[in-house]
Amino acid sequence: MSRLLIGNRPSDDLVGTWGKAAMGWWAQRLFWFVRDGDVLVLPEAPDEAFLSYVTELTGTDRTSLTVVVRPSGNRPGDWLLDPELAHRTQQALTGRAVEEVFALCPNESVVELARALGAESAVPGHLFLDQGGALIADSKAVFRTLAAGSDLPLPEGGVCANQESAYRVITRLLRTDRPVILKKEFLAAGNGNEVLTLTEDIKVNGAGRAVLLSDDPQSVRIYLNERWDWLTEGRRHRVVIEEYHPGSRGVFAEFWIGDEEIALGGQGEMVAEPVADHSYLPAPDLTHDQESALMTGGRKLCEVLQAMGYRGVLSADAIVPANGDEANHSVLFTEYNGLVTGSTHVYHLGKRLAGADYAHDRLLAEYVAWPVASFAEARKHLENEGIAYDPAKRTGVVLLNSWRDSPGVVPYCLIAEDVEAAERLKERLK
């Protein structure tokens, strides 16, 4: 028996070409899930220095792993569906049955590859995924429908399939002291979000840009005419429009939905400046009410998705409004993600390195970018400074991925006692 780990990105149906150029690098977060004997399917050859680094840290036998890489050449079509890839994967399995398929982005292509290997039923939720499930489990529009249907607290807003609907929702919400956020249905990490505001006096995070409108409602019309195609990916998708809460904290609770059980994976805070910059797991200093509301709502969403046939990771995202008396809701839910998120590998490695109960006495502080000359340089610096992760102390710096040439950075995770200790570690990265 063998596990099959698939390093795929969201399909073009969801996000177009967004992130496609860097998908080989991006997919390497998959390594943090690796166990002895796994077969890995990757869009590009792995950075061996990074793969060795991960297997050393996690005590995995590198030689027990088999890596399958898609055929070279700029071939048209979804690389997961290339018959040559299925052939190579079949060979890599050397007759072993597939007991589990774990994909970064579970969708119908993953099911189709698994089917070619006779392992369709090893994909969690394969029946749901094979019939367009990823278009539901990743959609910010469907999220809003389901969250509202369960009466979870949400920012005021709507799901818009046409410009008139968008115009009505925007003009109903937008005030000088109340900006509005528009979200593409499927994009991630704030990159598909824009904030509309009537004043420059506003700090925006969680969105790629802010657009300053005049009082004249015509400026909303002009904005929509200008941006509708962008917002909808050429009218393919819907747009979520919500009241924007400046200064709110972004938090999440991530679960694994199985056939019977729903298990908490981890919870944390995402800090966007203005788009995803760093995160803390667990979220520091949540009040009991905030954490309880996040968990209760997150579990409720999982129960609904479970009833619908989805299996796998589900992250429920919410904001803690700066003005806490927001209709007495301590959190407002903002989206879900039915895929391996930018936090899944972080709490997985946290558990592997610092123990399943790391959250009791450790904080994971994940940063997307350490500007450094190379991966080797990064490792050397950690050694020289004596701040590489130390299993005995259960503190130190972990490099989360290989060096990314543009813009020349390595993402990393600080494992420390608390935010202050993490800050001190971070300063030693120079």
Place this chain on the structure above:
Amino acid sequence: MSRLLIGNRPSDDLVGTWGKAAMGWWAQRLFWFVRDGDVLVLPEAPDEAFLSYVTELTGTDRTSLTVVVRPSGNRPGDWLLDPELAHRTQQALTGRAVEEVFALCPNESVVELARALGAESAVPGHLFLDQGGALIADSKAVFRTLAAGSDLPLPEGGVCANQESAYRVITRLLRTDRPVILKKEFLAAGNGNEVLTLTEDIKVNGAGRAVLLSDDPQSVRIYLNERWDWLTEGRRHRVVIEEYHPGSRGVFAEFWIGDEEIALGGQGEMVAEPVADHSYLPAPDLTHDQESALMTGGRKLCEVLQAMGYRGVLSADAIVPANGDEANHSVLFTEYNGLVTGSTHVYHLGKRLAGADYAHDRLLAEYVAWPVASFAEARKHLENEGIAYDPAKRTGVVLLNSWRDSPGVVPYCLIAEDVEAAERLKERLK
């Protein structure tokens, strides 16, 4: 307290302008739901002859009803959102609170009108509907995802968001002895369906047309290039592609999903020639296994939609394949409809006229078109022939709507002991 009945059609987001020209006529099926004291909101002035006919038959006091019609003139925008309509409806309510909103097509416009009347919470499932729920509860694509997610029996097939996906599904399924059906995500009564076939030797029902392809897979490419915009309404929607089962029977079970209970409304058979032509309620001669599979699957879908927050009518459609040994499935589910269907008013009037248990000893045979010169002419003919519905005998002909000028027909329902008795009644319509 008062009930508000809304005679709206599916929104342009779902079906474009399909059926828009006839929406005033179409909306009059709403009359079969009327009770004393109701306020009706209609896109056009009702045909008083038909409204009186319905109130007489159902024992409703016509003078207790208030009819609100949208302002005249070809105004742009969704007529339900016209502030003048809300104003007129408010006046019609004369201070009475709205205890229930019943709309033919529950969606966010219905919620928005109700909100303007302070009656948002009187719309069943208003939280779900207000956030784009109609785009989920009416979608053939989402249906397939959810039905598969519950492991219901389905025709082989897939949900396609792009041409490559469609090409793969079609070529996987299409054989000389196995045609394929493509379905628009939101259209109704078979009008958004096309069958692809490799042979002319096939009888098609349930689809607007059949397309004869050659053996060369290029013909699938050409077909998709030609029809993709039509199939997707300009790339806005997904396409469902399934194995087509010639000669199968189309059946349905329709439920009401409440907060707690799920209640059967009625079940029946739809006969398409080639698109919706007539229906029988209940479906004649279903085997115990067929009926049981239809009910079990239909209830399962209702449970999922209930968990998602939907409330209201849900019709589960299925086929009984001509070749019953189809992987031992007695029925295969083909779509759902979360709105008042073309059958809802039929079993409602059946219950009102022939009793809640009509299905024990009566058959409702509904036909979409009786070619006749006028509504008055139709009534006169029924009287002259002595075949107008007779409450004492619990048999006879009921006219389902007013006369439709193009093509000059009245839809009707035969209430009889069985199919043979209904056929005899039908012959007397000349």
